[in-house]
Amino acid sequence: MKTFCGRANPTTGEMEWVEEDENYDYHQEIARSRYADMLHDKDRNVKYYQGIRAAVSRVKERGEKAVVLDIGTGTGLLSMMAASAGADFCYAIEVFKPMANAAVKIVEKNGFRDKIKVINKHSTEVTVGPDGDMQCRANILVTELFDTELIGEGALPTYEHAHKYLVQEGCEAVPHRATVYVQLVESKRMWSWNKLFPVRVKAEDGEKIIVSPSEMENCPGVPSVCDIQLNQMPSNDFTVLSDVVTMFSVDFSKPVRSASTSYSVQLEPVKSGKAQVVLSWWDIDMDPSGMINCTMAPYWVQSTSAFQWRDHWMQCVYFLPNEQPVLQGEKMYLTACRDEYSLWYNLQKARGEEENKADVRVESPVCRCQAHLLWNRPRFGELNDQNRTHQYIKSLTRVLKPDSVCLCISDGSLLPMLAHYLGAKQVQYFILFFKANNLEDKIKIIEARPESLTSSHLEDKKISVLVGEPFFATSLLPWHNLYFWYARTAVTSHLASSVTVLPQSASLHMMIVEFQDLWRIRSPCGTCEGFDVRTMDDMIKNSLNFRESKEAEPHPLWEYPCKSLSDPLEVLTFDFRKTVPQHCLSTEGSVSLLRKGKSHGAVLWMEYHLTADISVSTGLMQISNEKGNCEWNPHCKQAVYFFSSVIESETLSDLPSAVTYAINFNTKTGEIAMDFKP
Numbered sequence: 001m002k003t004f005c006g007r008a009n010p011t012t013g014e015m016e017w018v019e020e021d022e023n024y025d026y027h028q029e030i031a032r033s034r035y036a037d038m039l040h041d042k043d044r045n046v047k048y049y050q051g052i053r054a055a056v057s058r059v060k061e062r063g064e065k066a067v068v069l070d071i072g073t074g075t076g077l078l079s080m081m082a083a084s085a086g087a088d089f090c091y092a093i094e095v096f097k098p099m100a101n102a103a104v105k106i107v108e109k110n111g112f113r114d115k116i117k118v119i120n121k122h123s124t125e126v127t128v129g130p131d132g133d134m135q136c137r138a139n140i141l142v143t144e145l146f147d148t149e150l151i152g153e154g155a156l157p158t159y160e161h162a163h164k165y166l167v168q169e170g171c172e173a174v175p176h177r178a179t180v181y182v183q184l185v186e187s188k189r190m191w192s193w194n195k196l197f198p199v200r201v202k203a204e205d206g207e208k209i210i211v212s213p214s215e216m217e218n219c220p221g222v223p224s225v226c227d228i229q230l231n232q233m234p235s236n237d238f239t240v241l242s243d244v245v246t247m248f249s250v251d252f253s254k255p256v257r258s259a260s261t262s263y264s265v266q267l268e269p270v271k272s273g274k275a276q277v278v279l280s281w282w283d284i285d286m287d288p289s290g291m292i293n294c295t296m297a298p299y300w301v302q303s304t305s306a307f308q309w310r311d312h313w314m315q316c317v318y319f320l321p322n323e324q325p326v327l328q329g330e331k332m333y334l335t336a337c338r339d340e341y342s343l344w345y346n347l348q349k350a351r352g353e354e355e356n357k358a359d360v361r362v363e364s365p366v367c368r369c370q371a372h373l374l375w376n377r378p379r380f381g382e383l384n385d386q387n388r389t390h391q392y393i394k395s396l397t398r399v400l401k402p403d404s405v406c407l408c409i410s411d412g413s414l415l416p417m418l419a420h421y422l423g424a425k426q427v428q429y430f431i432l433f434f435k436a437n438n439l440e441d442k443i444k445i446i447e448a449r450p451e452s453l454t455s456s457h458l459e460d461k462k463i464s465v466l467v468g469e470p471f472f473a474t475s476l477l478p479w480h481n482l483y484f485w486y487a488r489t490a491v492t493s494h495l496a497s498s499v500t501v502l503p504q505s506a507s508l509h510m511m512i513v514e515f516q517d518l519w520r521i522r523s524p525c526g527t528c529e530g531f532d533v534r535t536m537d538d539m540i541k542n543s544l545n546f547r548e549s550k551e552a553e554p555h556p557l558w559e560y561p562c563k564s565l566s567d568p569l570e571v572l573t574f575d576f577r578k579t580v581p582q583h584c585l586s587t588e589g590s591v592s593l594l595r596k597g598k599s600h601g602a603v604l605w606m607e608y609h610l611t612a613d614i615s616v617s618t619g620l621m622q623i624s625n626e627k628g629n630c631e632w633n634p635h636c637k638q639a640v641y642f643f644s645s646v647i648e649s650e651t652l653s654d655l656p657s658a659v660t661y662a663i664n665f666n667t668k669t670g671e672i673a674m675d676f677k678p
Helices: 024-031 035-039 042-061 077-084 097-109 155-165 353-359 377-383 386-399 415-421 431-436 478-490 518-522 534-546
Strands: 002-008 015-021 067-071 089-093 116-119 138-143 167-174 177-186 199-203 206-210 226-228 245-251 261-267 273-285 293-295 315-326 332-338 343-349 406-408 463-467 495-502 505-515 553-555 562-564 569-575 585-592 597-609 615-617 620-623 630-632 638-649 658-666 671-677
Touching: 035 518, 035 534, 042 077, 042 138, 042 167, 042 293, 067 077, 067 155, 077 089, 077 097, 077 116, 077 138, 097 116, 097 534, 138 155, 155 167, 177 332, 177 343, 199 386, 199 415, 206 415, 245 261, 245 332, 273 343, 315 343, 386 415, 386 495, 386 615, 406 415, 415 463, 478 505, 478 597, 478 638, 505 585, 505 658, 518 597, 518 638, 562 597, 562 630, 569 585, 569 658, 597 658, 597 671, 638 671
Parallel strands: 067 089, 067 138, 089 116, 138 167, 406 463, 463 495
Antiparallel strands: 002 015, 177 245, 177 273, 199 206, 226 315, 261 332, 273 293, 273 315, 332 343, 505 562, 505 569, 505 597, 553 638, 585 658, 597 615, 597 638, 620 630, 658 671
16 A cells, blocks of 8 residues: 655755655664664673563562563563563563564564563553453563663653552562763853854954844753764863762662652862853663663763763763853752653752752743754854854855845855855845844845745846855755755746856765774674574564665764775766756766775765865865774764675775765756665
8 A cells, every 4th residue: 555645855845745655654663773773782781681680580589470561672682581581471562563563573483472472552551450461560670761861762651650550569670770970061062052153254344243142142942952972072072060970860660750850969060161061871770789780971981991882872962051150169059850751951059958949940941042943953063163154254255246146045044144244235034143133134034935036026136146055954864955956946037147156066975984883773683692683683674675775864973983995986066057957967986995894885975165166065074094084074964875785804805896886866856866886
């Protein structure tokens, strides 16, 4: 059965109806899941197994039958661990039907059919009793319901319900407890993901400064966590202002409350500075004694020998509502507020304890300036990148004239103001900035799509300079910003014959890489702690083959180290001085492999050529050493195309001479299809 799905095409801007298989959503869910990453997480799996064995032993020592409830069983791995450890029976709950079906097959394949019952329901719908899903309440509760923020996947309400209706009082729990840790830091880099810094423009009539409006300056932002691989953040990009402190703990063996609440701790800054960011992570104790511990602590807190790479659990960056000066030794109160699914933080000077309690705000922050809703964190960082902004200023200075009629096509861009200060008339959409910089009457806002542009919008003038970064909020993959080309084509009749287009062109680049760790998210597992999970491998492979394996996926590669095995190669060019052609743009060829290693895939990115000699890259910034280690643009996601099989070579003589490629840009759909072969 086929289903018609409506979607806005991010590249062409067209609303289109696409015929999809009825299982498309399911295949997307599986293909983009993190199951493989979890199964490859050796530290997690070993610690869970140890904790489950210990819990079963404690119950058996009391002379009781061990009845296990496993909520969110996924592959059934934790239930199989429990059955293998001697549990008498396990109830394995999985709400996602395709996953529950896979768990049934995996359980049977491993010989636990009589010991494990897979229940395809949400845990809150499970019944207990002679005619229920469970014959009796469990005395061991096993779960893996955590995300990077700990509570973002609904762990607290799930535990709350389980203790009320599904498990015995005083049950064993694996994990037994979770503890959240925090550290106060100053970081210009991370703060640049949350606030807009002033932009200085040197114009003919003196220096101008673009400032953010007060609504943005005082806006608390959005409550959603910024989760990143904090282990890739260099130590010189932040200054530690406090020791690591315990924010709060949750004991999962006792009734859990999910209602909104707050926790406060007293901090004594170890250094004076500007408190801007709270870094946070958690650990879980698999047993009551805390001897079996699994931690997400970053590299400067735990020894590197204990480090386990994982992508399903990372670390958290929380932005304080406003930066606050702190003095070494002057006591402060840090408050964590939470609801059922998210956390946010507040910092205050220590006063009387009752006064501090009265000041605690439990309400979740709400963005008042709209910018935090329009721009994500990397976009803030991009707008605050002075080197990047300077490239646009330098380019605009060359092309703008006093009589330039300038049109800007980009989402929430600073280009209109730059162009105005550098001597042009300008049109753009983001009104707040213009008001803050007293430019409402200098920059005209056109509230129309490019194809609906009329001469009256432009006061019957022809556009002499068309500019774009380009950036569009709907873009996921690097080439989605080619929407600028389609918009440029739509406004062709309004362009002067001698129009200057900036950027004048773009190019798609490619490089073959070996990933240090990211390969794990797409790598089959085979067996996990002695259990056969190939059914899951096959399930992921089938979903990838459904469509996803023919597509690249976006990843911020500054967080995922890799080394280049080939030189970067320009594979396609797009000339913005001309309209989008009717025919497809295709290329094929081969790229030579220069270094030994495992070719996990190809990375693709765009470069925009603002003028003949000024370009900005959304991908590779440089190959930093002879080993081929790469530095990537930290504000953009690059496209990663994982090869279906890894090309491995231990020596240069083993090396295939090249990887062949075929890349096709369909100008009708705006989609890029690609294929690679060793």
